[in-house]
Amino acid sequence: MxxxxxxxxxxxxxxxxxxxxxxxxxxxxxxxxxxxxxxxxxxxxxxxxxxxxxxxxxxxxxxxxxxxxxxxxxxxxxxxxxxxxxxxxxxxxxxxxxxxxxxxxxxxxxxxxxxxxxxxxxxxxxxxxxxxxxxxxxxxxxxxxxxxxxxxxxxxxxxxxxxxxxxxxxxxxxxxxxxxxxxxxxxxxxxxxxxxxxxxxxxxxxxxxxxxxxxxxxxxxxxxxxxxxxxxxxxxxxxxxxxxxxxxxxxxxxxxxxxxxxxxxxxxxxxxxxxxxxxxxxxxxxxxxxxxxxxxxxxxxxxxxxxxxxxxxxxxxxxxxxxxxxxxxxxxxxxxxxxxxxxxxxxxxxxxxxxxxxxxxxRDDLSLLLPEGRVLLPATVAGIYSRVLYELKTTKLTDTRLVQHDEHTLQIQIVIDHSQDDIGPSVAMIKKVLLEGFQEKLGPAVTISVVEVDTLKDHERRIVTHVNPTDYIITGYV
Ligand SMILES: [Zn+2]
Known part of the structure; x- marks a missing residue:
């Protein structure tokens, strides 16, 4: 993976x-x-x-x-x-x-x-x-x-x-x-x-x-x-x-x-x-x-x-x-x-x-619903992840998962390849790039955290939202 x-x-x-x-x-x-x-x-x-x-x-x-x-x-x-x-x-x-x-x-x-x-x-x-x-x-x-x-x-x-x-x-x-x-x-x-x-x-x-x-x-x-x-x-x-x-x-x-x-x-x-x-x-x-x-x-x-x-x-x-x-x-x-x-x-x-x-x-079924009717689409998410690759020049980040507890809280779970610990940027640096990337797109109204997890299972959804889409009125795409 x-x-x-x-x-x-x-x-x-x-x-x-x-x-x-x-x-x-x-x-x-x-x-x-x-x-x-x-x-x-x-x-x-x-x-x-x-x-x-x-x-x-x-x-x-x-x-x-x-x-x-x-x-x-x-x-x-x-x-x-x-x-x-x-x-x-x-x-x-x-x-x-x-x-x-x-x-x-x-x-x-x-x-x-x-x-x-x-x-x-x-x-x-x-x-x-x-x-x-x-x-x-x-x-x-x-x-x-x-x-x-x-x-x-x-x-x-x-x-x-x-x-x-x-x-x-x-x-x-x-x-x-x-x-x-x-x-x-x-x-x-x-x-x-x-x-x-x-x-x-x-x-x-x-x-x-x-x-x-x-x-x-x-x-x-x-x-x-x-x-x-x-x-x-x-x-x-x-x-x-x-x-x-x-x-x-x-x-x-x-x-x-x-x-x-x-x-x-x-x-x-x-x-x-x-x-x-x-x-x-x-x-x-x-x-x-x-x-x-x-x-x-x-x-x-x-x-x-x-x-x-x-x-x-x-x-x-x-x-x-x-x-x-x-x-x-x-x-x-x-x-x-x-x-x-x-x-x-x-x-x-x-x-x-x-x-x-x-x-x-x-994919719209992999979108996050944000405050004020804004929708974060996977294209934007992929854009943020790819910065790790072309800005930090590392393949240490091997998997990710987004968990949205509510409109105002987002957790980014990351899996790191520790066989590369001695080379390239630190894990803290990777976390920083992700955090800044998401904060820039989502704005100050959303609290974002980045946590490292050991592994993610193949069948687990990579974008999970607990925001109820019923009655949600879309005003724009991020
Ligand atoms: Zn043409």
């Missing part, structure tokens, strides 16, 4: 799976078609083409979804039929679906009865909040997810066949990455030659071990979680990983603090861009070379709502997602991503059509 503390949640990097369908010529043809035509689709599309395509996809997806038991019941009760949705705008006629409904329907209710679950891969969201959700994805889903990710490589002039790619994924047993790789790709390694340029590393390993592996592989591209990338940047700055000179780094899994981003870019001497995705949906958005944060609008439809209504463009609200492809568990108007985001009214200068994201604020 060395690198987790900057990641407020884990998302899957969409990765390749090579189960038997790959030996089926029809399936391979579909992939080839997808590779040749779909991968650059969004760049090729005009705004009108995109809308036309989305209209077609949502109708197809609804037709399929109506055969999936969990949705069948929900939609029948709401009087939904295939004709309810004619265009993407009609999507608001469909009811929302949440984590609770999907969990209750596991496993039989999540896929059509005619599809055998043996042909699907089960993936689970990771349980940082203690509640994990399992859903099913099909092989083509995974390929399209990968293609969504490959777009980001192409955006930066890289190719998964020509360039060396290191993916530092979450290979804990229950995660989506393990589903795709450990239970999918590895047991059928005969197709591994296709991926000889891809190195898979585990984000749960020690950063020094990961750095050694990178040093041998010499990747052109590194994709990983924010926390691990921060640690690697610090190691790089200390002279480790001499052979590691990536052209591009992609960060995922948590909101990347601008100063931490700057630190990683300086250490490795290459640009860092953000990719955003979830286990349930695959890739959602990525940063283009002009810095625009583009939703992959041909694969995913996003809505942002606040208090039951669409949020004005540019204002923060809850993210609701619809996956426009896939034959596993459909994701239609899914509310349980629990991220607060704001959309961007400005189109990007790169000319790619579709929705733009202005800012991702992070």
């Amino acid at each position: 060395v690198v987790r503390y900057l990641s407020n949640y884990h998302v899957s990097l969409p990765v390749f799976d090579a189960m038997n369908p790959y030996l089926n010529p029809w399936f391979l043809l579909r992939i080839l078609k997808a590779y040749l035509f779909d991968i650059d689709r969004l760049k090729r599309f005009s705004a009108q083409d995109l809308q036309h395509f989305q209209n077609k996809q949502i109708r197809k997806q609804l037709q399929f979804t109506l055969t999936v038991p969990v949705y069948q019941k929900l939609y029948t009760d709401a009087g939904i039929s295939v004709d309810t949705v004619q265009s993407i705008e009609d999507i608001n006629k469909l009811p929302y679906i949440g984590k609770h409904e999907l969990k209750n329907a596991y496993p039989d209710g999540l896929v059509p009865p005619r599809i055998s679950r043996r042909h699907l891969v089960e993936v689970a969201t990771s349980g940082t909040t203690g509640k994990s959700l399992a859903i099913f994805v099909d092989q083509f889903d995974i390929v399209m997810g990968l293609f969504g990710y490959l777009r980001t490589l192409r955006e930066y002039g890289l190719s998964w066949r020509r360039n060396r790619i290191s993916i530092i994924g979450d290979f804990a047993p229950h995660t989506a990455e393990s589903g795709y790789i450990r239970r999918g790709l590895e047991p059928r390694f005969k197709l591994g030659f296709l991926f000889k340029n891809i190195q898979w590393l585990d984000t749960n390993a020690q950063p020094t071990v990961v750095m050694d592996e990178l040093n041998v592989f010499k990747p052109d591209f590194i994709g990983g979680y924010v926390g691990m990338l921060g640690h690697l940047a610090l190691l790089k700055e200390q002279g480790k990983g001499e052979q590691v000179h990536p052209q591009v780094i992609a960060s995922t899994g948590a909101v990347l603090d601008p100063q931490l981003k700057n630190f990683i870019e300086k250490s490795f001497g290459c640009p860092v861009f953000e990719a955003y995705g979830t286990t349930e949906t695959g890739p959602i958005a990525y940063e283009c070379h002009k810095g625009g944060y583009h939703v992959l609008s041909d694969l995913i439809h996003v809505e942002v709502e606040t208090q039951g209504k669409p949020a004005p463009i540019g204002s923060p609200g809850h993210l609701i997602v619809t996956k426009l492809f896939g034959r596993g568990t459909p994701i239609l108007r899914y509310t349980a991503i629990n991220d607060i985001v704001a959309l961007d009214p400005q189109p990007c200068t790169c000319g790619m059509p579709g929705v733009m994201i202005k800012r991702i604020y992070g």
Whole structure:
């Protein structure tokens, strides 16, 4: 658990799976078609083409979804039929679906009865909040997810066949990455030659071990979680990983603090861009070379709502997602991503059509409610923690937990790696940086304390609040 503390949640990097369908010529043809035509689709599309395509996809997806038991019941009760949705705008006629409904329907209710679950891969969201959700994805889903990710490589002039790619994924047993790789790709390694340029590393390993592996592989591209990338940047700055000179780094899994981003870019001497995705949906958005944060609008439809209504463009609200492809568990108007985001009214200068994201604020179910209606979001918390890394240049801080007893009292629990006692800043110094960081954001009305604890359990929530959210009126985000 060395690198987790900057990641407020884990998302899957969409990765390749090579189960038997790959030996089926029809399936391979579909992939080839997808590779040749779909991968650059969004760049090729005009705004009108995109809308036309989305209209077609949502109708197809609804037709399929109506055969999936969990949705069948929900939609029948709401009087939904295939004709309810004619265009993407009609999507608001469909009811929302949440984590609770999907969990209750596991496993039989999540896929059509005619599809055998043996042909699907089960993936689970990771349980940082203690509640994990399992859903099913099909092989083509995974390929399209990968293609969504490959777009980001192409955006930066890289190719998964020509360039060396290191993916530092979450290979804990229950995660989506393990589903795709450990239970999918590895047991059928005969197709591994296709991926000889891809190195898979585990984000749960020690950063020094990961750095050694990178040093041998010499990747052109590194994709990983924010926390691990921060640690690697610090190691790089200390002279480790001499052979590691990536052209591009992609960060995922948590909101990347601008100063931490700057630190990683300086250490490795290459640009860092953000990719955003979830286990349930695959890739959602990525940063283009002009810095625009583009939703992959041909694969995913996003809505942002606040208090039951669409949020004005540019204002923060809850993210609701619809996956426009896939034959596993459909994701239609899914509310349980629990991220607060704001959309961007400005189109990007790169000319790619579709929705733009202005800012991702992070998980709203990991927020703290402060005096006077202010809400502290995980993005800000991560920003404070990351100062320890780029200001104090230490990896001694290995885990953290916030406990809010009431609006006016916050305790920061920290776990320190005492094997590093002889080097770097003192524990008192680390406490001071955290205390000042939080005090600056929360203001004098909140009493803050920092205490060292021996260890934190994996399943324990890292942000705990005893403030009752009922009747709490939000006036702004910190
Ligand atoms: Zn752009």
